[in-house]
Amino acid sequence: MNEAPDQGAEIHVCAVEETIEIIGGKWKCQILHTLQDGTKRFGDLRREIPDVTQRILTRKLRELEDHGVVHRKVYAEVPPRTEYSLTPLGQSLGPVLDALENWAIKSRLSATKAQQ
Amino acid sequence: MNEAPDQGAEIHVCAVEETIEIIGGKWKCQILHTLQDGTKRFGDLRREIPDVTQRILTRKLRELEDHGVVHRKVYAEVPPRTEYSLTPLGQSLGPVLDALENWAIKSRLSATKAQQ
DNA sequence: CTGAATCCAATGCGATACTG
DNA sequence: CAGTATCGCATTGGATTCAG
Numbered sequence: 001m002n003e004a005p006d007q008g009a010e011i012h013v014c015a016v017e018e019t020i021e022i023i024g025g026k027w028k029c030q031i032l033h034t035l036q037d038g039t040k041r042f043g044d045l046r047r048e049i050p051d052v053t054q055r056i057l058t059r060k061l062r063e064l065e066d067h068g069v070v071h072r073k074v075y076a077e078v079p080p081r082t083e084y085s086l087t088p089l090g091q092s093l094g095p096v097l098d099a100l101e102n103w104a105i106k107s108r109l110s111a112t113k114a115q116q
Numbered sequence: 117m118n119e120a121p122d123q124g125a126e127i128h129v130c131a132v133e134e135t136i137e138i139i140g141g142k143w144k145c146q147i148l149h150t151l152q153d154g155t156k157r158f159g160d161l162r163r164e165i166p167d168v169t170q171r172i173l174t175r176k177l178r179e180l181e182d183h184g185v186v187h188r189k190v191y192a193e194v195p196p197r198t199e200y201s202l203t204p205l206g207q208s209l210g211p212v213l214d215a216l217e218n219w220a221i222k223s224r225l226s227a228t229k230a231q232q
Numbered sequence: 233c234t235g236a237a238t239c240c241a242a243t244g245c246g247a248t249a250c251t252g
Numbered sequence: 253c254a255g256t257a258t259c260g261c262a263t264t265g266g267a268t269t270c271a272g
Contacts, residue, residue: 013167015220016145016213022223024140026265029132042234051129053266058235068226079233080272089226092219097132099215103208104131107138110184110205142245158254169246174255195253196252237270244263251256 022067023093027052027060029100032086032093035070039085069093138183139209143168143176145216148202148209151186155201185209 012018023029027049034040034048045057052060061084064070069090075081086093128134139145143165150156150164161173168176177200180186185206191197202209 013143014145014149015217016139017142018220018223019216020136020140020145023132024136026133027129029130029136033130033132053268054235055237055267056265059265068223074234078272080235082234089223092222096215096219099212100135101131103212104134106208107134107184107205162254169248170255171248171257172244172246175245190254194252196255198254233272235271238268240265240267242263242265244261246259246261248259249257252254 019096022064022069023097025060025063027056028064029097031057031060031064032069032090032097035084035086035090036094039083042082042084045084064090135212138180138185139213141176141179143172144180145213147173147176147180148185148206148213151200151202151206152210155199158198158200161200180206 012021023032030049030052031045034045040048042057042061045061046052046054049057061070061072065072069087071085071087071090073083073085075083128137139148146165146168147161150161156164158173158177161177162168162170165173177186177188181188185203187201187203187206189199189201191199
């Protein structure tokens with residue numbers, strides 16, 4: 001719809017929402033987790049995250065790239081080759097993702113206790 | 117539709133997504149932040165988060181309650197009174213939200229530097 | 233091999249009006 | 253005061269097909 005040219009700057013009431021917009025959405029945290037192992041080609045990611053379609057994987061990678069957490073390097077070759085890796089900013093997400101994961105585990109325990 | 121009786125347990129590939137499902141979504145982090153001050157009535161929340169409609173605020177509070185991070189206490193009075201507060205689990209979200217917020221701030225700085 | 237184009241279904245958010 | 257009911261729009265995720 002030819003929206004306004006706000007260079008990726010969405011309106012967020014609190015900073016927390018900005019981070020969630022970047023790492024939220026289906027597949028995003030899986031992609032990030034996979035890339036924490038190191039640089040991967042597009043086909044590698046497809047193999048390691050088998051349930052995502054090409055289209056969606058491409059789109060999610062593009063979103064992560066637009067937000068500066070993933071770097072995309074295209075080699076002008078035939079057949080084409082593209083390598084994805086975390087930027088320094090993307091690597092700095094590690095502790096944040098760990099915090100979210102650890103809280104989820106704690107949350108599960110609380111839910112279990114509540115059912116007893 | 118009569119889907120399977122999975123008691124609110126969504127299918128998530130990684131734990132991170134579970135946490136994001138709980139605190140993600142519009143207004144959620146604002147509501148949590150407001151409740152960190154202490155117990156609030158429904159009308160208090162409406163006043164402190166003026167841009168959310170009644171309907172949405174009710175729904176978001178219900179979601180937070182269903183996930184065990186917010187407690188809802190209804191007083192059988194006329195006029196009705198309902199008090200919302202954080203559960204212990206909800207209070208334990210504090211550091212997680214802080215991590216998300218701090219990363220957002222760091223992310224902004226990176227973006228600024230990249231434009232220069 | 234990587235990725236774009238088209239089309240579609242499900243969900244999320246919200247405006248508005250009504251109720252005990 | 254604290255909700256619920258109805259309705260509509262926008263966004264998201266996905267299936268499928270085509271292309272360099």
